[in-house]
Amino acid sequence: MRQGQDLREQIIALAALPDDRIGLAEAALTIARSEYPDLDASRYVKQLNDMAARLKSRIENISTPEGRIAEMNRFLFEEEGFSGNRTDYYDPRNSFLNDVLDRKLGIPITLSIVYIDVGRRADLPLYGIGFPGHFLTGLLTDKGRIFIDPFDDGKVLTEDDCRRMWHGRPSGSRTFKPSFLNPAWPKQILVRLLRNLKAVYWHLSEEMKAIWMTEWILIFDPNAVPEIKERGFFYEAIGDVKGAVRDLQKYLELAPAAEDEELVTATIERLRGTKSTIH
Numbered sequence: 001m002r003q004g005q006d007l008r009e010q011i012i013a014l015a016a017l018p019d020d021r022i023g024l025a026e027a028a029l030t031i032a033r034s035e036y037p038d039l040d041a042s043r044y045v046k047q048l049n050d051m052a053a054r055l056k057s058r059i060e061n062i063s064t065p066e067g068r069i070a071e072m073n074r075f076l077f078e079e080e081g082f083s084g085n086r087t088d089y090y091d092p093r094n095s096f097l098n099d100v101l102d103r104k105l106g107i108p109i110t111l112s113i114v115y116i117d118v119g120r121r122a123d124l125p126l127y128g129i130g131f132p133g134h135f136l137t138g139l140l141t142d143k144g145r146i147f148i149d150p151f152d153d154g155k156v157l158t159e160d161d162c163r164r165m166w167h168g169r170p171s172g173s174r175t176f177k178p179s180f181l182n183p184a185w186p187k188q189i190l191v192r193l194l195r196n197l198k199a200v201y202w203h204l205s206e207e208m209k210a211i212w213m214t215e216w217i218l219i220f221d222p223n224a225v226p227e228i229k230e231r232g233f234f235y236e237a238i239g240d241v242k243g244a245v246r247d248l249q250k251y252l253e254l255a256p257a258a259e260d261e262e263l264v265t266a267t268i269e270r271l272r273g274t275k276s277t278i279h
């Protein structure tokens with residue numbers, strides 16, 4: 001229990017920082033302490049620094065952004081051996097940055113964190129893109145934006161490529177929006193990472209850790225609609241009627257056209273007729 005409280009305090013401290021003061025890799029390593037409480041973050045920061053120093057010496061005399069990206073891809077994916085874990089995509093280790101750095105395997109968001117962090121330390125101003133269903137990385141140049149897929153060995157994409165990727169996914173029946181390719185700020189990236197971990201923990205039946213992830217998401221984003229509803233039902237399960245009603249009401253305020261509006265409304269009315277059982 002104390003471990004969870006200590007981590008929660010670290011998350012609160014992170015959330016209080018402006019985005020431009022958040023070290024993305026360091027924050028991801030803090031989140032990884034949910035699984036590895038004794039994790040030595042300095043070891044992994046040193047690994048990132050060492051990779052960035054080697055990369056910087058190789059790209060500093062390359063004049064074009066495209067050339068720098070090509071060299072970075074050779075370095076990370078051919079020489080260092082990073083790759084997307086296509087055979088066991090939902091392995092929880094894919095979501096912990098320390099495991100990704102140890103195993104050289106990850107999912108789009110964690111490989112993007114490595115890509116962004118190493119690139120920035122080597123003076124490449126990379127940024128995250130919260131593309132639905134498949135996190136990407138971007139680089140703004142004098143000629144426009146370059147889109148990069150670290151899960152696919154750093155493949156460079158055009159906007160049309162991203163559009164085709166969207167329409168090729170099961171969830172891609174909705175209209176493609178150019179905003180899908182907007183930059184993601186560090187806190188947005190961390191919330192997405194936490195959502196991945198929440199799903200992993202539920203799948204592993206580690207409910208308390210999944211609840212930690214829900215709480216941490218709400219620390220970063222107090223109006224995160226799915227998590228507000230989930231916390232409301234969690235409060236109901238432990239007998240905290242006041243907390244449950246508060247969260248479920250807020251959920252309906254933030255999502256007035258929700259498909260489950262009737263169910264949530266009925267739950268609120270039922271709870272109002274009961275008493276809290278927690279002490």
